[in-house]
Amino acid sequence: xxxxxxxxxxxxARFLRHASYPERNHGVAIPDDRVPWTVAYPxxxxxxxxxxxxxxxxxxxxxxxxxxxxxxGVFQSHTGPVAVDGEGRPLNPMGRTGISxxxxxxxxxxxxxxxxxxxxxxxxxxxxxxxAIRRRDTGEWAIPGGMVDxxxxxxETLAREFMEEAGVTLDMRDAHELYRGxxxxxxxxxxxxxxxxxxxxxxxxxxxxxLAPRAGDDASEVRWMALTPENLEALYASHADFVRRxxxxxxxx
Ligand code: RP5
Numbered sequence: 060x061x062x063x064x065x066x067x068x069x070x071x072a073r074f075l076r077h078a079s080y081p082e083r084n085h086g087v088a089i090p091d092d093r094v095p096w097t098v099a100y101p102x103x104x105x106x107x108x109x110x111x112x113x114x115x116x117x118x119x120x121x122x123x124x125x126x127x128x129x130x131x132g133v134f135q136s137h138t139g140p141v142a143v144d145g146e147g148r149p150l151n152p153m154g155r156t157g158i159s160x161x162x163x164x165x166x167x168x169x170x171x172x173x174x175x176x177x178x179x180x181x182x183x184x185x186x187x188x189x190x191a192i193r194r195r196d197t198g199e200w201a202i203p204g205g206m207v208d209x210x211x212x213x214x215e216t217l218a219r220e221f222m223e224e225a226g227v228t229l230d231m232r233d234a235h236e237l238y239r240g241x242x243x244x245x246x247x248x249x250x251x252x253x254x255x256x257x258x259x260x261x262x263x264x265x266x267x268x269x270l271a272p273r274a275g276d277d278a279s280e281v282r283w284m285a286l287t288p289e290n291l292e293a294l295y296a297s298h299a300d301f302v303r304r305x306x307x308x309x310x311x312x
Contacts, residue, residue, distance in 0.1 A: 068297055069094065069153035072247035077162065078197070080246075081106045084157030094154035096142060105249055109160035122165035127250075134168040137239045137254045141168055148250045153241055156249050164251035172242065172255040173216040174204030174298070175231055176305045179267035179283065187286045187309055189302060190270075192224045192278035194295055197245070200284060201295035202302070204255060205277070213256050225281045226273035234258035237304040243297035253296070259305045 073089060076082055083089075084105060093100040109125070116122035123130060127147050134141035134149040142150045148159075149168035164170045181188040192203045205220035207213065217231035237257045244253035262270075267283075274281040284290055286306060291299040 068241055068243045068300070071243045071245045071296060072151070072153065072156050072252065075245040077245045079110060080158060080162055081108050082157075084155075087157075089155050089157055096150050096154060100155070103155065105155070105157050105159040107159045108162055108248070110163040113161055113163060113165055116165060120165075123161075123167050127167050130167060135171075136169045137256070138169075138241055151247060151249050151252050153243075153252075156247055158248040159250060160248060161251035162246050162248045164246055164248070164253070167250060168252070169254040170251060171207045172204050172253055173207055173213050173220065174202040174255050174257040174301060175217040175221045175229070175234065176202055176237065176257060176259040176302060177221065177227075177229065177262060178259070178286070178305055178309065179262045180264060181283070181285055183285070187306060188283040189286055189305070190221075190225050190227065190272055191282060191284040191294075192274060193280040195277055195279050197295060198279075199295040200290070200293060202257070202298050203278065203281070204257075213258070217258055222275075224275045224278045226275055227270050229260070231258060231260065234260040235308065237308065238301050245296065255301075257301045257304070259308060261305075261309055 092098060113122045114125060117124050136152060138152040144150055161167065177190045178187050191200045194201050203221055203224035207216045214232045218229060221227055221229050235258060237259050239256045240254060242253040242255050247253060272281045286302060291302055
């Protein structure tokens with residue numbers, strides 16, 4: 060079973076302009092060979108951007124302090140040890156993004172999420188369907204995932220987000236882990252990025268038919284989406300990669 064090349068997991072965070080972000084690297088593409096921090100790039104001048112909503116959510120909210128040196132302890136990441144720059148800021152493990160600061164992400168370094176992939180056999184033979192939501196922020200279809208609250212177990216986050224976004228109560232404690240690591244999210248910056256744990260559950264036709272999904276606050280729509288190549292390609296961030304893992308698991312249990 061092969062996953063995507065590392066560079067494929069760092070495309071949207073390099074080239075996509077998030078609606079509320081300035082243009083990455085002043086609109087100049089970062090050459091592939093200059094993406095890793097280990098390669099010198101003296102003329103690199105990323106655009107500094109931390110959203111007002113992030114700054115307003117400290118100290119009484121979900122964000123870290125503006126001064127990264129006020130944080131204690133080492134930066135955690137599913138990808139391994141996190142390098143820091145001369146100012147003590149954690150460095151995106153996949154390399155340069157053209158934006159410094161935290162963008163709209165609250166935490167310096169990894170911002171941890173969890174993604175529940177819930178599938179069923181579709182009406183058309185051989186077509187699997189996933190309960191998907193349309194995100195309000197980008198309008199893209201996505202896995203109904205979300206941020207891990209402090210002290211929360213992953214299975215709790217998965218079930219809570221599934222309920223909040225898709226309106227369905229589901230026990231995720233027996234779901235199968237497919238992935239743990241970096242997400243190629245359009246919100247990622249040099250110093251703040253998304254990481255996730257993806258878990259999968261394939262439902263029986265009768266149980267799936269008994270569910271009554273409805274879109275929650277962060278979703279404008281919810282539906283059982285046929286996992287065709289076209290639909291996969293259009294998914295948010297690197298969700299297509301995660302869903303392909305689920306499809307491989309269904310084919311080779
Ligand atoms: C993605 O953002 C994750 O894979 C997860 O689906 C999502 C979590 O962020 P919010 O939906 O809470 O904005 O990177």
